[in-house]
Amino acid sequence: MQRLDALTSLKRTFRRGEYLYRCGESFRALYAIRTGFFKTQVLHEDGREQVTGFQMPGEIIGLDAICSDAHTCDAVALDDSEICEIPFDRLEELSRDLPGLQRHLHRIMSREIVRDQGIMMLLGSMRAEERLAAFLLNLSQRFSARGYSPNAFHLRMTRQEIGSYLGLKLETVSRTFSHFQEHGLLSVKVREVEIMDLLRLRSFVGST
Amino acid sequence: MQRLDALTSLKRTFRRGEYLYRCGESFRALYAIRTGFFKTQVLHEDGREQVTGFQMPGEIIGLDAICSDAHTCDAVALDDSEICEIPFDRLEELSRDLPGLQRHLHRIMSREIVRDQGIMMLLGSMRAEERLAAFLLNLSQRFSARGYSPNAFHLRMTRQEIGSYLGLKLETVSRTFSHFQEHGLLSVKVREVEIMDLLRLRSFVGST
DNA sequence: AAATGCGTTTGATATAGGTCAAAAACCATG
DNA sequence: CATGGTTTTTGACCTATATCAAACGCATTT
Numbered sequence: 117m118q119r120l121d122a123l124t125s126l127k128r129t130f131r132r133g134e135y136l137y138r139c140g141e142s143f144r145a146l147y148a149i150r151t152g153f154f155k156t157q158v159l160h161e162d163g164r165e166q167v168t169g170f171q172m173p174g175e176i177i178g179l180d181a182i183c184s185d186a187h188t189c190d191a192v193a194l195d196d197s198e199i200c201e202i203p204f205d206r207l208e209e210l211s212r213d214l215p216g217l218q219r220h221l222h223r224i225m226s227r228e229i230v231r232d233q234g235i236m237m238l239l240g241s242m243r244a245e246e247r248l249a250a251f252l253l254n255l256s257q258r259f260s261a262r263g264y265s266p267n268a269f270h271l272r273m274t275r276q277e278i279g280s281y282l283g284l285k286l287e288t289v290s291r292t293f294s295h296f297q298e299h300g301l302l303s304v305k306v307r308e309v310e311i312m313d314l315l316r317l318r319s320f321v322g323s324t
Numbered sequence: 325m326q327r328l329d330a331l332t333s334l335k336r337t338f339r340r341g342e343y344l345y346r347c348g349e350s351f352r353a354l355y356a357i358r359t360g361f362f363k364t365q366v367l368h369e370d371g372r373e374q375v376t377g378f379q380m381p382g383e384i385i386g387l388d389a390i391c392s393d394a395h396t397c398d399a400v401a402l403d404d405s406e407i408c409e410i411p412f413d414r415l416e417e418l419s420r421d422l423p424g425l426q427r428h429l430h431r432i433m434s435r436e437i438v439r440d441q442g443i444m445m446l447l448g449s450m451r452a453e454e455r456l457a458a459f460l461l462n463l464s465q466r467f468s469a470r471g472y473s474p475n476a477f478h479l480r481m482t483r484q485e486i487g488s489y490l491g492l493k494l495e496t497v498s499r500t501f502s503h504f505q506e507h508g509l510l511s512v513k514v515r516e517v518e519i520m521d522l523l524r525l526r527s528f529v530g531s532t
Numbered sequence: 533a534a535a536t537g538c539g540t541t542t543g544a545t546a547t548a549g550g551t552c553a554a555a556a557a558c559c560a561t562g
Numbered sequence: 563c564a565t566g567g568t569t570t571t572t573g574a575c576c577t578a579t580a581t582c583a584a585a586c587g588c589a590t591t592t
Contacts (some may be wrong), residue, residue, distance in 0.1 A: 158445050165540070166445040180441060182434035209401065212420045217417065225433040226390035232440035233388060233397060237366050237374040239447035240491035244579070275540065283448035285580055290541055306587085320328060452549070484569065493550055498571055514558070514570070 119210055120217070124148065126201040132298070136177070136191040136199060143181035145201045149173050151274040152197020156189045157280070167281040170194070170273060172258055176202075179228055182207040216303040241284045242321075248292045252302070256311060268310040305323040327418055328425065332356065334409040344385070344399040344407060351389035353409045357381050360405020361480040365488070375489040377439070378481060380466055386437055402480040421451045426526070437483075447491045452528070455490040456500045457528040460510070464519060476518040 127150065130136060136147060136154060136213065156187040168189060171177050181187040182312070212219040238247050260266035264313065275286040293304045301317050303310045311317060335358065338344060344355060344362060347494065360380040376397055379385050389395040390412065420427040445508045446455050468474035479486070483494040501512045509525050518526060 140377055158441055158451070160445065165448045166441075168441050168444050168446045179434055180437050183431045184434075185353075185437055188438050208423070208430070211356065212423065212426065214414070215420065217418065222416070222429075222433070223391045225430070227385055229388050229433070229440065230396050230438050231374050232375075232437065232444070233366055236376050236440070236443055236447060237368065239444060240374045240488065241368070241372045274538095286540080287542085287581085288579060291579095293436070294541075421585095460562090472560055482568095494570080495551085495572085502571075 122281070123206055123210060124156065124200050124202055126203075128199055130193040130197045130199065131143070132193055132195055133248055134193050135195065136182075137187045138190050139187055141186060141187045143178070143185045145202065145203045146176055146178040147191070147206065148200045148202060150178050150198040150200055152193060152199075153195040153282075154191050155194055155273060155277060156191050158189045165280055165297075166264060167273075167277050170255075170281070175260060179225055195278075244282075244284055244288050244292050245295065246321050248278075248289065249317050251278065251282055252309065252311065253314075253318060253321065256314070258259060266311070267314065268308070271307045271309060328422070331414055332408050332416060334411075336407055336409060338401040338407065340403055342401050345389075346394045346398050347395055349395045350410065351386070351395060353411045354384055354386040354415065356384050356398070356408045356410060358406040358408055360401060360407075361403040362399050362405060363402055363481060363485060363494055364397045364399050373488055375481075376443075378463075378489070381470060383395050383453055384432055387433055388486075388490070406432065431506045434490045452490075452492055452496055452500050453503065454529050455492065456497065456504070457499075457525050458488075459486065459490055460517065460519065461529065463527060464522070475522065476516070479515045479517060 130152070130172065139159065149171055151173055155167050156169045156177060157173065159165050159166045171191075177191055178187070180189060192230055205220065207217075211221055237252055242250065255269060255271075256266040261271050268299050273281075275289045278284075279286040279289045284292075293302075296302050296317070301311070301313050303312060328469065331390045336362070346365065357379055359381055362385060363375050364379065364385060365373050365375045367373050379399075383422075385399055386395070388397055419429055446458055450458065463477060463479075464474040467477050481489075483497045486492075487494040487497045492500075501510075504510050504525070505512055509519070509521050509528075510521060
């Protein structure tokens with residue numbers, strides 16, 4: 117356990133807008149978010165961007181870099197944040213001695229794969245309203261798991277970033293928020309969201 | 325190395341249309357494809373399906389099940405196939421003794437995450453022609469890596485399955501094939517594809 | 533307090549891709 | 563080789579979302 121503590125001893129802080137890593141940089145460590153908020157994005161050479169995820173405290177980023185020893189996306193702080201660096205070779209070493217840690221690591225990687233499957237489902241076969249509803253419910257659930265209200269929260273990302281993540285244009289995101297508001301599902305004031313009717317919002321997605 | 329051989333000794337065959345596993349089934353093993361062709365899909369309760377991938381020999385499926393000890397998607401043979409079962413607990417055990425194997429497993433999981441990022445990019449920010457071009461180029465590259473022609477191959481999946489994977493309707497897939505053919509990029513006769521102008525097809529992805 | 537600047541909202545219009553429908557091609561089976 | 567079922571193609575039309583454009587809100591600077 118001391119060794120595990122030693123593994124996670126290096127902490128770093130980031131201001132809003134700063135990059136934790138950039139696509140192409142060589143891979144050394146995974147990062148556990150302690151506080152704050154990040155996004156990960158892939159950039160196409162023609163300038164198009166695809167936001168691949170929003171990460172909150174307790175989540176691990178950098179897993180994509182293992183396969184090629186280089187990061188395949190950017191990670192950007194959306195809020196002042198603190199992360200904890202986990203050197204990957206030492207993590208592998210330690211997980212050889214600690215089956216519980218090994219299993220944990222595998223679970224984390226697998227969970228990321230399942231998360232991605234969910235996004236494929238979202239992007240591949242949902243309509244705009246379903247996408248936004250699924251997105252909000254996902255945030256709600258994650259805030260809730262961290263002890264915050266599942267019904268009222270502050271969005272750390274712009275409409276454009278939400279749109280990129282959901283495969284929609286920012287105007288469509290904005291309009292869909294307005295629709296939801298008109299129908300009494302939620303109240304939204306720029307970045308502040310309050311979900312009024314969680315059940316009905318859920319029924320939009322079909323499941324969850 | 326004997327232990328590694330022992331690990332991969334259980335083989336099974338599947339006829340076209342048979343399920344390797346189904347969503348919800350409990351997780352015991354990963355599967356390495358020896359011969360044949362599979363698809364993985366997630367089903368929404370309202371009947372919508374999302375194909376999450378097409379797998380060929382040498383590829384590993386089942387990684388999604390690690391995190392919850394249950395499969396989160398279906399895997400269906402698209403061709404008569406042979407797979408090799410890899411009991412996961414024994415794989416973990418062995419990878420504690422063999423750092424090379426451990427690293428290999430991590431790379432495979434990470435590669436899957438990167439693959440999924442690519443699909444998000446595709447679904448989130450490409451148009452129909454780009455999606456289909458990217459799909460064909462991906463198949464081409466994978467056939468090529470297996471010693472088959474990169475220019476001529478047989479599609480194992482239906483237009484509907486391609487469409488589901490690419491977030492398009494089957495009619496759109498069909499029409500886009502026709503467009504490509506009209507422009508001399510490829511020749512397609514139902515399931516037989518021959519790429520005539522690989523460079524120009526490539527220039528589709530990442531332009532416009 | 534005015535000016536600047538980004539992010540957001542809203543409206544008008546355009547279009548890529550979806551939907552519906554029918555015909556054609558293909559494939560498995562008796 | 564005739565049959566019936568599936569898959570594919572193609573056409574006509576429609577709609578969800580994109581695009582373009584303008585105004586607005588809010589925060590920061592001057």
